Structures are given as C-alpha cells and as structure tokens.
Amino acid sequence: MNQNITKKTKQRLPLYLSYLKGIKEAGAKYASSPDIARALNLKEILVRKDLASVSSVSGRPKKGFEIDVLLDDIAGIMMPGDILEAVLVGAGNLGSALLKNEGLEECGVRIVAAFDNDPGRVGEEIGGRMVFDAKRLRIFCENLKIPIGIITVPAVHAPLVCEELVNAGVGAIWNLSGVHLEVPGDVVLREENLGAYLGMLAMEYRGK
Amino acid sequence: MNQNITKKTKQRLPLYLSYLKGIKEAGAKYASSPDIARALNLKEILVRKDLASVSSVSGRPKKGFEIDVLLDDIAGIMMPGDILEAVLVGAGNLGSALLKNEGLEECGVRIVAAFDNDPGRVGEEIGGRMVFDAKRLRIFCENLKIPIGIITVPAVHAPLVCEELVNAGVGAIWNLSGVHLEVPGDVVLREENLGAYLGMLAMEYRGK
DNA sequence: TAGATTGTTAATCGATTAACAATC
DNA sequence: TAGATTGTTAATCGATTAACAATC
Numbered sequence: 001m002n003q004n005i006t007k008k009t010k011q012r013l014p015l016y017l018s019y020l021k022g023i024k025e026a027g028a029k030y031a032s033s034p035d036i037a038r039a040l041n042l043k044e045i046l047v048r049k050d051l052a053s054v055s056s057v058s059g060r061p062k063k064g065f066e067i068d069v070l071l072d073d074i075a076g077i078m079m080p081g082d083i084l085e086a087v088l089v090g091a092g093n094l095g096s097a098l099l100k101n102e103g104l105e106e107c108g109v110r111i112v113a114a115f116d117n118d119p120g121r122v123g124e125e126i127g128g129r130m131v132f133d134a135k136r137l138r139i140f141c142e143n144l145k146i147p148i149g150i151i152t153v154p155a156v157h158a159p160l161v162c163e164e165l166v167n168a169g170v171g172a173i174w175n176l177s178g179v180h181l182e183v184p185g186d187v188v189l190r191e192e193n194l195g196a197y198l199g200m201l202a203m204e205y206r207g208k
Numbered sequence: 209m210n211q212n213i214t215k216k217t218k219q220r221l222p223l224y225l226s227y228l229k230g231i232k233e234a235g236a237k238y239a240s241s242p243d244i245a246r247a248l249n250l251k252e253i254l255v256r257k258d259l260a261s262v263s264s265v266s267g268r269p270k271k272g273f274e275i276d277v278l279l280d281d282i283a284g285i286m287m288p289g290d291i292l293e294a295v296l297v298g299a300g301n302l303g304s305a306l307l308k309n310e311g312l313e314e315c316g317v318r319i320v321a322a323f324d325n326d327p328g329r330v331g332e333e334i335g336g337r338m339v340f341d342a343k344r345l346r347i348f349c350e351n352l353k354i355p356i357g358i359i360t361v362p363a364v365h366a367p368l369v370c371e372e373l374v375n376a377g378v379g380a381i382w383n384l385s386g387v388h389l390e391v392p393g394d395v396v397l398r399e400e401n402l403g404a405y406l407g408m409l410a411m412e413y414r415g416k
Numbered sequence: 417t418a419g420a421t422t423g424t425t426a427a428t429c430g431a432t433t434a435a436c437a438a439t440c
Numbered sequence: 441t442a443g444a445t446t447g448t449t450a451a452t453c454g455a456t457t458a459a460c461a462a463t464c
Contacts, residue, residue, distance in 0.1 A: 006430075006431070007430090007431095008430085008431065008432095009431095010408075011404075014388070014401050014403075014404045015388055018387060018388045019388060032444085032445065032446090033445075033446080034444085034445075039390065040388070040390075041390070041393070043432075043433075044445095045432075045433060045434075046431090046432065046433080048445085048446075048447080049431090049432080049433095049447095051446095052446085052447060052448085058439095058446075058447080059445075059446055059447085060439085060440065060445080060446080061438080061439045061440045061444070061445045061446045061447095062439085062440055062443080062444050062445055062446085063440085063444095063445080064445070064446085078407060079407065079410075084410050084413070084414075086406075092305065093301045093302070093304040093305035093308065094301070094302065094305035096301040097300065097301035097302035097305060098402065100301065101386070101402065101403065103363070103386045103401075103402075103403040104402070104403045104406055106403060106407075107403045107404060107406055107407025107410065108407055108410045108411075109406050109407065109409075109410050147413065148409070148410065148413065150406075155311075171413055172409055172410070172412070172413035174405070174406055174409050178226075178309070178311050179230070180227065180230070180247050180248065188409060188412050188413045189249075190405065190408065190409040190412070191249075192400075192402075192405060193222075193223065193226060193311075194306065194309065194311075194312070194400075195222070195226060195309065195311035195312045195314060195315050196222035196223050196225075196226055196315060197222075197382075197398065197400060198294075198312055198315055198317050198358075198382055199221070199222030199225070199286065199314075199315025199316060199317065200219045200222055200398065201317075201356070201380055201382050201396065201398040202286070202287075202292050202315060202316050202317050202356065202380070203218050203219060203221060203222070203286060203316075204219075204380070204396050204398070205292070205355065205356065205379055205380035205396045206286075206287075206292075207215070207218065214454075214455070215454090215455095216454085216455065216456090217455095240420085240421065240422090241421075241422080242420085242421075251456075251457070252421095253456075253457060253458075254455090254456065254457080256421085256422075256423080257423090257455095257456080257457095259422095260422085260423060260424085266422075266423080266463095267421075267422055267423085268421080268422080268463085268464065269419095269420070269421045269422045269423095269462080269463045269464045270419080270420050270421055270422085270463085270464055271420090271421080271464080272420095272421070272422085
C-alpha cells in the first residue's frame with residue numbers, strides 16, 4: 001500500500017508512533033483507524049488515508065492494523081538504517097537539554113560531542129557527551145567528517161558558529177539560536193524560532 | 209488592504225515580526241517582500257500575499273513596506289492590546305532556557321511564573337521569574353486566570369501536568385515534553401517534538 | 417525612462433472529506 | 441448474515457503559485 005506519503009502524513013507519524021507504543025504497552029494487538037482518530041483528535045478518514053499510505057500490509061476489516069507491523073513501518077520511514085553523527089555548539093541550558101534528551105536518537109541522529117567557548121563548561125560531561133573548547137570545533141568536524149551541526153548558542157554568536165560549521169564541511173545545520181542564518185545552497189538548514197512558535201500558539205488561542 | 213487574513217498567514221505573523229524587529233534594529237526603514245522571503249525561506253509571492261492582507265497601507269513599488277507601519281499592523285493583529293500570561297512547568301534545562309529567552313515576550317506572551325517539583329529548584333529565580341512548588345500550580349492558575357501553560361517537564365510527567373493545567377482552566381498549552389498529549393476539544397494545544405524536527409532535518413539531508 | 421516591486425485575478429496544487437463498494 | 445472497517449475514487453476546500461498590469 002506504501003507510496004506517496006505526503007508531508008503532512010509524515011508530520012503525523014510521531015503522533016501515531018507514540019500512541020501505538022502506548023497502547024502496545026497496555027497490551028493491545030490491533031489498532032483501527034476509528035480508535036486512533038478518537039484518541040488523537042483526528043478525523044477517522046484522515047487516519048485511514050495516512051495508514052493506507054504508510055502500512056506495508058492491508059488492514060483487516062473489523063479489526064484494524066496489527067500494531068507491531070505498523071510500528072515497524074513507521075519507524076522504517078522515520079529512520080532509514082544508519083544514524084547520522086552531529087556536533088552541538090553551545091552547551092548552555094538549551095544545549096544541555098538536547099544533550100540529555102534521549103528522544104533525539106530515535107530520529108536517526110546522534111550527538112557525538114558538544115562545544116562551548118566558556119572555560120567553565122569545557123571539560124564537563126553533559127548527557128554522556130564531553131564539552132570541548134569551541135576552538136577545536138573545526139578540526140573535530142573535519143577529521144570525523146561530521147554531517148550535522150546543531151547551533152544552540154546565543155543569537156549574537158550564531159552567525160559565526162554557522163560559518164565555522166560550514167567551513168568545516170558540515171552538510172546540514174539545525175539552528176535553534178532564534179536568529180536567521182544564511183548558508184550556501186548546498187547546505188541544508190532548518191531553523192526553529194521557539195518564540196515564534198509560542199506566538200503561533202497564542203494566535204491560535206486568540207482566534208477562538 | 210486588510211480583509212480575510214487566513215489562518216496560515218496569521219501563523220506566519222510571529223516570523224515576520226521577529227525578522228522585522230531585527231532589521232529595524234539594524235537601521236532598516238523599509239522591507240520588501242523579496243527581502244523578507246529570502247531571509248525567512250519563504251516564497252516571495254507568499255510573503256507578498258501575506259503582507260497585502262495584513263498591511264493597513266499599500267507597499268511602495270521599488271521600496272517595499274515601511275517597517276514601522278508593518279510592525280504596528282502585525283502587532284495590532286497579534287495582540288489586541290493585552291499580553292497573554294503564561295506559566296511554565298518544569299524548570300530544568302529547557303525550561304530555564306525559555307525563562308532566560310527574552311525573545312518570547314515579543315510574541316505576545318509573558319511567562320509570569322515557573323513551577324517545579326524539585327525542592328532544590330523551588331525558591332530559585334530564573335530569568336527574573338520565581339520557581340514555585342508544583343503543588344501550587346493549580347491554585348495559582350485558577351486565581352490569576354492564567355490562559356497559557358508551557359510544559360517543559362520530562363516526558364513521563366507531562367500527561368499529569370497537562371491534566372493539572374486543563375483542570376486549572378488553562379486555555380492553551382505549549383507542549384515541549386516530546387510526548388503526545390490529549391486535551392479537551394476547547395483547549396488549544398501546540399506540540400514541539402524537537403527530536404522529530406531534528407529527524408526532519410536529517411531526512412532532508414539524506415534526500416540530497 | 418527602465419527596473420523593481422506592488423496588488424489582483426486566475427490556475428494549480430495538495431490535503432481533507434465524502435461516498436461507496438469490498439472484505440472479514 | 442449484519443456490522444464494522446477497510447481501500448479507492450471523486451468532490452471539496454484552502455493555500456500556494458503563476459501571470460500580468462499598475463506604480464513609483
């Protein structure tokens with residue numbers, strides 16, 4: 001049934017994943033579209049469509065989908081095989097939160113080292129990863145051919161860090177500094193502006 | 209020009225706001241759709257449409273929109289006067305990062321207090337806000353009629369905190385715990401799954 | 417003027433929803 | 441069988457993109 005999984009469907013995958021894991025732990029074997037829809041506040045037909053595009057196996061009328069298979073299919077789409085290595089720059093509160101967040105690895109990325117320019121932080125271990133002097137960032141990335149850089153430094157420092165990462169050959173950058181960065185066309189950039197996200201929630205609330 | 213501002217447009221407003229404030233500080237007077245689009249990674253025509261529906265004044269061909277006017281218009285739509293008050297639950301690394309992030313207030317939301325169940329944190333002051341005992345969360349929200357709750361506790365505790373917030377009458381919840389939450393239909397919920405976002409970046413990188 | 421940017425109308429695209437026959 | 445749930449095809453809806461004349 002697989003094929004053309006839309007972006008929106010992909011975005012709902014984590015929802016399905018966490019729900020399915022939950023009810024599996026509770027002992028369930030099958031999940032039907034109406035069940036899932038009810039639990040997740042989605043329309044039944046939407047879930048049906050999503051599952052049809054995601055599942056490798058047809059659902060069974062009257063019962064629904066086998067949870068184990070569905071979980072495998074979803075996980076397979078969310079992370080294809082190998083894990084990508086990443087460095088994190090900026091071991092402050094936000095950086096530390098990510099280093100300690102075990103959920104990240106489930107998505108196919110592993111942070112292998114952190115960097116900071118604060119001597120007080122260098123040498124520390126956070127979430128099992130060492131914090132190195134930011135001066136060594138470039139050499140480190142070059143030598144280990146790190147593909148992903150995560151920027152959690154304060155806004156003022158972000159552009160410089162970004163440049164450093166690009167020069168070190170990193171191919172994808174996740175920018176959480178809240179400031180907009182520019183990168184060469186061949187570098188993938190994803191920016192999260194947490195303030196803006198909170199603002200969006202507020203807008204939605206006000207619109208009700 | 210103002211009329212039907214679509215939901216999606218409204219959701220992008222915080223993006224525009226933060227960008228415009230940034231370049232205003234840098235001394236800019238006008239902003240054009242192509243400029244904004246480039247900086248925010250949006251299509252130029254999309255921005256043009258958004259601004260046309262948002263701006264009270266026509267843009268000037270060749271120059272663009274006067275930033276001050278645009279900021280006023282956007283702010284006017286985003287916050288009809290008041291700032292929404294929020295409580296933050298979970299004063300760990302992620303929570304602390306938000307409390308210290310001054311960018312949040314620009315989006316029409318003010319965090320007025322933090323809560324935590326760790327006695328070591330209770331009584332501390334982070335980013336100018338007090339950390340209260342989580343036991344007092346409900347009373348606090350009820351008394352002050354707090355409209356927004358921010359969840360930055362570990363995944364395991366999130367559902368309970370969510371329930372508590374809903375019971376306390378909070379109308380909108382920003383969930384950064386990484387676990388999916390369920391709320392009554394009249395409560396607005398926005399969930400950021402940072403792991404999933406990083407995963408999306410990885411997917412995009414892999415696809416290149 | 418020439419060129420960049422605007423606003424508007426129409427076309428396209430993608431996602432959601434509806435309808436319905438097929439299946440266990 | 442009767443009823444619930446499936447997969448698929450078509451209709452609807454909303455948002456984005458394209459095209460282009462108007463403007464400074």
